[in-house]
Amino acid sequence: MRVVSLVPSLTEAVAATLPGLLVGATDWCTHPAGLDVARVGGSKYPDLDRVLALRPDVVLLNVEENRRADADALTAAGVPVRITYPRTVDAALAELAELLAELGASTEPDWLLAARRAWAELPALPARRAVVPVWRKPWVVLGAGTFAGDVLRRLGVHNVYAGHAERYPRPALDELRAHPLDLVVLPDEPYRFTERDGPEAFPGVPCALLSGRHLTWYGPSLAEAPAVLAGQLARPVTCPPG
Incomplete structure (x- = not known):
């Protein structure tokens, strides 16, 4: 094949x-x-x-x-x-198993078995209200029914736009800032947010810089994603209020 x-x-x-x-x-x-x-x-x-x-x-x-x-x-x-x-972690794991079997894999690979264990054995993490920008100019955030949103939900991050009618809303920055937030989640994919590009838009609010590969990819990275993302969520950066 x-x-x-x-x-x-x-x-x-x-x-x-x-x-x-x-x-x-x-x-x-x-x-x-x-x-x-x-x-x-x-x-x-x-x-x-x-x-x-x-x-x-x-x-x-x-x-x-x-x-x-x-x-x-x-x-x-x-x-x-x-x-x-896939729009959830469970769906991603199931789709990967089905796809690999269709392509000829006789058994599930070790990385997929490890991913199943990793997501089934998550530690208790604090609940935090957050917005999750994935682009700027214009600002675009995660909305309803996204794979990345389910990943974050399992890690204790409550996306305030999770119930939005759109999957990728485009709120104004003033609207994003108006929410009472514990955290802003800034992945490096598809837009490459960094310590110098992103947190300054949310002064005084902790901003977690996340690996986009571990947040949005479904494959071998799923096995290490819980540990990688939990560590990054625990080390936010905060720009002082202007």
Whole structure:
């Protein structure tokens, strides 16, 4: 079987479990390190001619990561696509097990078993009200029904926009600041928030800088995500009030 992955987390999952299957991946597929496969451009705008030239038996896609137009074009060209869309940790674990079995794995890999244990044995963590920006200019935050939102919920972070009608609301900064918050969560993906770019917008409020890979990827990183994210949530930075 020849597999092309247009989803970085699935690239990591397949390479770690069935490395001989991958023949192509996006330029953003950075894990595992040293992955030696053909590159086919970005996840949003892949070079479909390159994908087709690799003669894949299946192309791996994700509803949020990739465009419907590319999925339709691949299907029209006669290439089977496998589309994932996990919105909870449990759904991600189940989808990964199903996908890997479909690709030929006879048993669940050790990293997936470790991920199941890690998420089943979470320590008690303090409850904190938070907003979770994922972009700025304009500000975009996590809303309802997101995988990252479920990850944070399990770690004691109550997203004040979790009940919003939209999955990715675009509130004004003044609205974000008006909420009574214990924490602002700033991941480094898709927007790269840093100590110098993000916390200054929320003076006086603790800001936790999180690994976007551990917050949003579903694959081998799920096994270490609880420990990594809990440690980062416990070390927020605070800009003094202006």
